[in-house]
Amino acid sequence: MSRSKKQLHLNLFLRNTGHHEASWRHPDSQPGGVTDIAYYVRLAQTAERGKLDSLFLADSYGLPPTMQFLVQQALEPFTLLSALAMATSRIGLIGTASTTYNEPFHIARKFVSLDHISGGRAGWNIVTSTGNATAFNFSDAPLPEHSERYRRAGEFMEVVRALWDSWEEDAVVGDKENGLYVNPAKLHEIRHAGEYFNVRGPLNLPRAPQGHPVLVQAGASDTGREFASSLAEAVFTAQNTLEDGQRFYADVKARMLKHGRSPDRMKILPGFCPVIGDTHAEAVEKERELNELTQPEYGVYRLSNLLKMDLRDYPLDGPLPYAELARNAEINSQKARHQLYLELAQRENLTIRQLILRTATSRGHYSITGTPVEIADEMERWIDAGAADGFNLMPPCFPTGLDEFVDKVVPELQNRGLFRTEYEGATLREHYGLAKPERTSGQRAVAAK
C-alpha cells in the first residue's frame, strides 16, 4: 500500500431516499426519514465512518408539480447541517444557498455561524437557482435570465467575501482587566455600494475558523465555468463518460490559470452513482429491481422538463424527436444537461423509455453497476486519466447504497492507497488540502465608538 498515489476525495450527495428516482418505493428505503433528523444522523455517521471528506445537501425553494411520484422536499440546509454538526466530528458539511433569492449579509453570517458550530467544517454550494417554482415564492417575476443571475452572483460573492474578511483573525481581545473586548482597529466596515447590493458591514460574527467556508460550485455553461474557475474550491459536475470528464477537467483547470489561480486550489468532483453487488450479476439485478419501480408518467415529465418539450404524445418505445429537440437547445436554460441527454440517447441509440431508465439512477451523472472491485477500478481510472480529483457519491438508494459503499468500496480504495484510512485534518479545508484564504486588505476600520 503506497501513499505516493494521488489521493481521491469523496463527497456524499445526500438526497432524501436516494438518487434513483424510484428509490423511495424500494423496500429498503425510508421515505418517512426525510423529515426525521435521526435518519440524517445515521447517514452522516456512516459517511464519517467511511472517512469521507464531506457530505452535501442540494436545495431549492420550490416544489416540482410531481410530488405524488417522488420524495422531493427535505429539511432546510442550515438547520439540518447545524444539527448534523453535533452528531459528527470530522466530516465536512456543504450546504446549498442561492445568490438569486437571498441577501448576502444573511448568507455570509449563517455560513460563518455553521463554521463556528462545526469547528471549521462548513462549505457552500453556490447556486443561482433554476425554475419558476422557486421564483414565484419570492415575487411575481419569473426567474431572471442566466447571465443576469450570474452577474448578481458575482457581486454577491464580492460582498460575502468582504464580510468574511471584516473581522481580522485577532480582532477579539477579551481583555477583562482593561475592559477591551474587541480591538476596533481590527473590525472593518465594507461599505459595498454596487449594482445589486448596498452593504455597510461589518459582519456581526468573528472570523470563521476556516477563514472562509469552502466555496463549491457546479456551473456547466461557459458563464458558469468562468464563475467557478474564478473562485470555487470544489466543483460538482455531471459527466457521462470518462472522455467528457477529461475535457471538462482540462477546461476548468485551464480557466483557473487565466484567473491567476493554481489548479490545485480546486477539486473537481464528477457525480458518481454506484449500484453495488457482490457479483456483477447481483448488481445488475439490483438496478433492474429499482428500474422496475419507476413510473413512466414521471419519467416522461422529467425528460420533458429537462428537454423543454412535451414528450407525452410520442411513443415511449420510439426514438426522441431529435429535429424538434435540436431547435429547442437554443432556448434551454440547462443547456449542458440537455446536451448530455441528447448525446447519450444518440450514442446508445435509445428509445424514450430506455433513456428514462438509463437516467433514472443518476439523472445524467455517471453511473456504474458492478462489484466493489469494478467500481474502485473505474474510480482509479478517472483519477489517473485526469478526469477527476474525486467524486460526488450518489448512492441510488439510502441507507443501503451508502452502507455498501462504505463497507465494501472504501476498504478497496484504501487498500489501493487511494483513500485515507483516518482523518488527518480537523477542518473541511484540511480534508480537501485547500489553503486558508488570506484576508484582503484595504477596508476601513470601524470608528472607535
Added chain:
Amino acid sequence: MSRSKKQLHLNLFLRNTGHHEASWRHPDSQPGGVTDIAYYVRLAQTAERGKLDSLFLADSYGLPPTMQFLVQQALEPFTLLSALAMATSRIGLIGTASTTYNEPFHIARKFVSLDHISGGRAGWNIVTSTGNATAFNFSDAPLPEHSERYRRAGEFMEVVRALWDSWEEDAVVGDKENGLYVNPAKLHEIRHAGEYFNVRGPLNLPRAPQGHPVLVQAGASDTGREFASSLAEAVFTAQNTLEDGQRFYADVKARMLKHGRSPDRMKILPGFCPVIGDTHAEAVEKERELNELTQPEYGVYRLSNLLKMDLRDYPLDGPLPYAELARNAEINSQKARHQLYLELAQRENLTIRQLILRTATSRGHYSITGTPVEIADEMERWIDAGAADGFNLMPPCFPTGLDEFVDKVVPELQNRGLFRTEYEGATLREHYGLAKPERTSGQRAVAAK
C-alpha cells in the same frame, strides 16, 4: 405541595456572557464562549435540568458601534438552535427573526425545519428590527418607519401562516405499493398577492409537528401590542414595577378579547433579572461587584442611544436633562423603553451615573437582588397579582447566574407547587399549555401534475 396553584412558566433569555452589561469582565464569565457551541450546550442543558419551558435567543443584523466595551455578537439563531436541539430533548427553542429584512418563504421554512429537527420545540420571536446598523446591511435606505414595519409584519405573518398550512397534516401518504408519495389534494398553493409579497407556495416541507411553531412577540407600543394581541402566544415585556406589569397584562389580555382570542392562549412573560445570594448581603455584594466593572463611557453611550440625546456633555453625577428629553420622546422609535427609563429616574430621583448603574443589570427590565426565598416570593407575588404568567429569566452573568437559579430558586418554586418537577409534555406548545392551531381552509389544491 399543592398543584392547584397557578403554574408559572420560565423562559431563559440567553445573551452572550449575561444580561449585566459588565458581565463579560466578571472573573466567572467566558467571553470566548460566545462563538463556542460547547458554551451554549452547557447553558441549554442546565436550563433543561431546571425544567424550564424554553430558551430564547435575541437577534439583530448589525453591530453597535461599541464593540470594544461589550460582547455583542452571537451565533446565528437558526444554526445555533438546530445545534442545541441535538444536545437537549425537551426544552423549547425560541429564535428571533425580523419581518423587515427577511422573505416569508425562507423564514416559514426554517422554522418548520427546526420544528421537525427538534421534535416540536420551535418558537419564533417576531420582531420588526430597530436601528440603522441593521438597515444599512441590506440597502442604503434607513430603517422604515415604525407603522410601515408593522404593516409589513402583518402581511408577512399572513403569508407565513398560509405556508405553514399549505401541507395538510396527512398529505404525506408514502404508499410504496401504488407509487403515491404525496396526496396532491392535500397540498395547497397559497397564491398570496399583497402589498409587500407575492408568494405562490406551497412550502417545500411537510407540516410542522406543532402545526405552527409557537409565536412570540414583544411589542410595547400601541401598534406593537395590537399586533401581539392578534397572534402572539407568548409575550416578552420589560416592566419596572409590579404595578406596571399589572397594567400591561390587563391591557394586552383585554386586547386579545377584541381579536376574538381567549386570554389563556397567550403567556405574558416580563423580564426578570435575579442577582442571587445565599444571604441578602451576599446578593447585594454580587451586584456591587458587577456594577464596579461597568464602564461609564459605555453607560453614557447606551443611555444616549436609548434616550436619543447625546448625554456626554452632562455631569455624570447630576440629574438627567428632563426638559430636553421630554421634547425627544416624540421622535423616539423606542418610546416605551424611553418612557420606562425616564419614569425610573424620576421616581427614584437618580443621577445619570445612578441611572446607568440601576439599568446596567437588566436594561430596564425588572431586577431583584436577594436570596432564593426572596426571589421566589417576588415571582409568586407577580403571578398572584395578575402581572405575569411566568418570566423571561435574565441572569446577570453566565454560567453562574443560571446555575444558581436552577439549583436554588427552581427547587424553591417547585416546593411551593408553582413550577413543574418534570416535563409533562414533549413540545413547546405542551410546556406552555397552548393548543395546536387548526388549519385554515379555502386554499386551492396543487394541480395533479
